[in-house]
Amino acid sequence: MGARLMLALHAPRAAAPDKLTSLAGDAIIPQLIDPMPTVSESASSTLPRYWPTSSGTPFYQMASAPQGGVFTFCRGLPGSTQSGITYSEGRVMTASNAGARATLGQQWSFIHEGAKIELQVRSNPHGFLVRVDNKFLSLEPYQTSGQTIVTLDFGMLARRRIDLISWGMGFAGIFTDPTDSVFAATLRGPRAIIFGDSFTTPAPTNWATWFGHAMGWDDVWPSGVGGTGFVNDGNGNAVSLPDRVATDIVPYNPDLVFLHAGLNDFLVPPDEVEEGAFHTVRRIRDALPSTQVVGGADTAFGIEAWSAANLDTLDAIRTGIERGGGHWISPVELPLAFAGQPIGAEATLYAPVSAGQAGNDGTPDSVTHPNGFTCNTAVDNSLVNLRIGSVVEIGSGPNRERVAITSVGFHHARLVYGFDGAMQYDHVAGEPVREVGPCFVTGHGTSASPSGWGSADRFIGVDNFHYSPEGHRALGAVNAALLRQHLRGRPLI
Template sequence: MDVLTPLTLATDPDGPRAAAPARYVDRWRLRDLPDPATVDALYGGSAPTITVTQTSTPTSGYVLYRPPGVTLTGTDVAGAFTMLGAGDFAIGTGTPDSTYVLPTSRYPHTRGTLTSSQSTWALEFATDAATMQVRVNYQTASAYRLYLDGRKLADAMTPLGGSTAGNTHMMTVAFGSAIPRIVRLDVSTMPFGGVYLPSTGGLWSTVAQGGRLMAFGDSLTDGSNQNAGGGAGTWFYRAGRLLGSGDLWEQARGGTGYITPGSYATLPDRVAADVIAYKPDRLIIWAGYNDNQGSQSAIGAAAAGMYAQIKASLPACEVFVIGCWCPTATAATSIVNTDATLRVAAAGAGFPFVSPVTGSVYGADGTLMGSQGPWITSGNAAGYVGADGVHPTEAGHVYLSRRITTAIRQTMPA
């Protein structure tokens, strides 16, 4: 029997989780994972009717459930929303920004006018109302994925489809019946102002399952113009569902790496503020492609140092490392070398590792556990790699979510 490892939550910086009592997190086990045929299935009930209108006026008699931090006025009430995938939610200044929240839990941890450093997150709540109106501020990149009772209505992120960017819009969802249901919204670039419900309906909080799963890396996780919905449309949210986690933190930044800052900062320079501060239960690190033209000794030292910092600061966190991405059937020498460098660093830290170049999976002690072949081949590259020759397409992210999930499962105990 595994020894349960205590995880102290008292110093967490993001509200509800910080107030939670100390708990115990057991090892990730195969027998605890959900049935993939069920958890990744589309919603099988009658689809709700969804309309989006540029207006700040709700249906007459509806009550506004505000997110935490927004000042209540009139008949407004505080909404018991379960905020997931991000923390440190903040309001803006002035009208209408002071009535909208956005998270600031990713580098550089800032909140601008109707923008923030973290565009991808989720919220969940339960309601027995027949209709809800979600108050958002439309941005040109606004997108969402709606779930009912744990089942997604669509796999890909859906563009919000508003009229004028920067203006309040109502996303009206008519369910067709007034029964209790759990509602989840994965959102991207969508300031949130609350939910209007008829006075006969109620709203209450939910509890996310599967612990906090975080991904740390570059645009392969943070998204590109080759996929819809930014980071919420990449492999990560899909893999998170397959691995049974509801609290999915996408802490990646495009263009970054172990030694490459891009427009932000290197992974080692932001690991303390972006990862360690928010205490994930599980962490997937995927980077290296933006580094592959650099010094292998520098990449190895940066990776080893960061892994040691994570291990010392988050001893209860299960960490899984993915090697260097290869978007072509024949890997360049620099990509092969970077992949090998990261494999050695992961083994030194005692972290399981998978190579996208070969498909080989290594256990925490560096032992080869199996290989299922390269992720990108001459046969699938055209469908899975976008027109830019680097980033995965929508289909590519679906595929990668399966490959990554399979690799992680291979390292898990029964």
């Protein structure tokens, strides 16, 4: 009996290529439940039938083991001593007695047929998301304090899939009416581990949640350690990505690893960063030949703030990932393709510019010389014209920089291009100006200090570095769109 139960709870997963190459529909946009259930809280349950998630006791606040196949556990989240990332002598290691789940971060999924359920919550330090038939109760975490019963009253009997997504929540089970039915939901999609830094550390509304939702995947594990990179070890307090592979990736046998790091390597020589990215991918590929590896760098600010040295690090990460056999997917450089010769391929600076030269006239939608920059632009020649909205790289070598064009003006029959911010470097006439893959974060602002232009006003959070809640939703959606395009356009090998 026990063996049959274990087989039911741990059914073999489909082969990785089938899961990764069979994408269902378009990206799933987060939507709210309609009509909304009535939500209330109480100190004790009122419904008679109990469906526990664990074999623990009322004094043990974390779900510890599935009971009878009622709940599907997935989204195993590193972060606990029982299953996940633990800190031992200043190093990061992964230990697990289960592999498919971890107590500090979880998704519980189940099918309920009834009109009302009560969620037994024993601890909820970070809040949790409720998703019903793929629609959310709220896009912000639902907060409770202490041990409580959260009631969802839908008002009518129906069969519904319910997913609870959390980090560090003690979820003990549900109460229902006596004739209701509850059983485990299907685990959708492959197992994917997002391997990175503080941008990917656990949180209910981290971008990994929205990435998984957009992909239609349940088993997406954020595995981020703050301050780390392909070389940086958290300034001696953790372990760099290549040294985490054996403990934080290999034991869990993911179908896909999404690398998302590099910001903490900006002060490291680019050749070392390239080797770190290369070894990260190679160690994954050597240990798990069927696991697909994709990845790229992230950004903590608009593209206008990237220095030439930062861009060198970006190039090093890409080279290292691709040398190792991975595939480049990065929101810093969204795919750019032209049918024919690229627009602006022959553009050069017409007049020199100086470091500190304003990119606009005080508002990013107006620019006159000497603000902005002027190219050898002829209105009727697309090879030297640049487009509003495009990201262009100005100069080369140690004085190259990127800006998003926000406006155009005229000076002596030539176009003047405006952008948010100011020039970082001196440039002489004749230096190349070329359109590059756009960055999904532009502008110099943040949500705490908006500049009035660019997505950074909404996407960069109050600490002026990490993402805002809206930024996490956007980052998840963008990376899901990039991965979907990549899988459909060029199957992984």
